Amino acid sequence: MSEPARTTRWTRADIGDLSGRVAVITGANSGLGLQISTELAGAGARVLMACRNRDKANAAIAEVLARRPKGTVEFLELDLADLGSVARAATELASRTDRLDILGNNAGLMATDRSHTVDGFEMQFGVNHLGHFALTGQVLELLLATPGSRVVNHSSMGHRPGRMNLDDPNSEHRRYHPWRSYFQSKLANLLFTFELQRRLAATGADVIAVAAHPGGTRTDLGAEGSGWLNRLALAASPLWGQHVSVGALPFVQAATDPTARGGDFYGPSWLVRGRPRLETPTRRARDEQTARRLWTLSEDLTGVRYLD
Numbered sequence: 001m002s003e004p005a006r007t008t009r010w011t012r013a014d015i016g017d018l019s020g021r022v023a024v025i026t027g028a029n030s031g032l033g034l035q036i037s038t039e040l041a042g043a044g045a046r047v048l049m050a051c052r053n054r055d056k057a058n059a060a061i062a063e064v065l066a067r068r069p070k071g072t073v074e075f076l077e078l079d080l081a082d083l084g085s086v087a088r089a090a091t092e093l094a095s096r097t098d099r100l101d102i103l104g105n106n107a108g109l110m111a112t113d114r115s116h117t118v119d120g121f122e123m124q125f126g127v128n129h130l131g132h133f134a135l136t137g138q139v140l141e142l143l144l145a146t147p148g149s150r151v152v153n154h155s156s157m158g159h160r161p162g163r164m165n166l167d168d169p170n171s172e173h174r175r176y177h178p179w180r181s182y183f184q185s186k187l188a189n190l191l192f193t194f195e196l197q198r199r200l201a202a203t204g205a206d207v208i209a210v211a212a213h214p215g216g217t218r219t220d221l222g223a224e225g226s227g228w229l230n231r232l233a234l235a236a237s238p239l240w241g242q243h244v245s246v247g248a249l250p251f252v253q254a255a256t257d258p259t260a261r262g263g264d265f266y267g268p269s270w271l272v273r274g275r276p277r278l279e280t281p282t283r284r285a286r287d288e289q290t291a292r293r294l295w296t297l298s299e300d301l302t303g304v305r306y307l308d
Contacts, residue, residue: 196307267279
């Protein structure tokens, strides 16, 4: 685990030239994913915007292109709520590139009403964690073939109250609570990041796993849920949330900073707001035994096994 405050006063001017780099950003058609894609393409990267809806993705691509980026942007069809779609996206990606410098596992749902993925998983755990776990394993060959590549997982402040219920991760045997499930999925993002880093390091791979969170950022995340807390959060967001161009920076730093080390976790300097900095996750997020159990469970649920 990296010591906090190693890097200070990082800004988008520090992104550097990403010409020749290839990045995949999930959930790239709006909000943080769109901003991250804009930043990376603006610095010269070839960005594949991995989205479920082609029309929304094309509109997002047009928005990025309107800013005349140095790099390129294109659509990659991906539905994280369908493991079949995840496998097809990985196959399609391998047919279009022989390298992958940045896998940006950004897409996520927040406090949604109870629903299930195509494969029967609770939607938030299925999309926020399991879909990305499967995608990472299925594009690992490209990452391993690319010197200095990295996996960037988007977590949340919500990992702090999160608790992993590994005996019932899909809330099949207890009352479903949208925020509890969201917090669990965001904790899972960090447990996955740190276990992935340990396993990559054990093989000597030239790939690192890092994570970030956006603090409080004004997006439409949470709009899918019907609870009163969802409505309150959306109503209050303009009062305390920072602009998406600022909220995306911790992720962008994690994806591009040459001084980043495996296991780094970036967030706003004042937790909710501010320029990006290294942050210390909770002890629960750093629990190696829980991380190993989550990894095994994720392999069993998705059928995707790697770095064993």
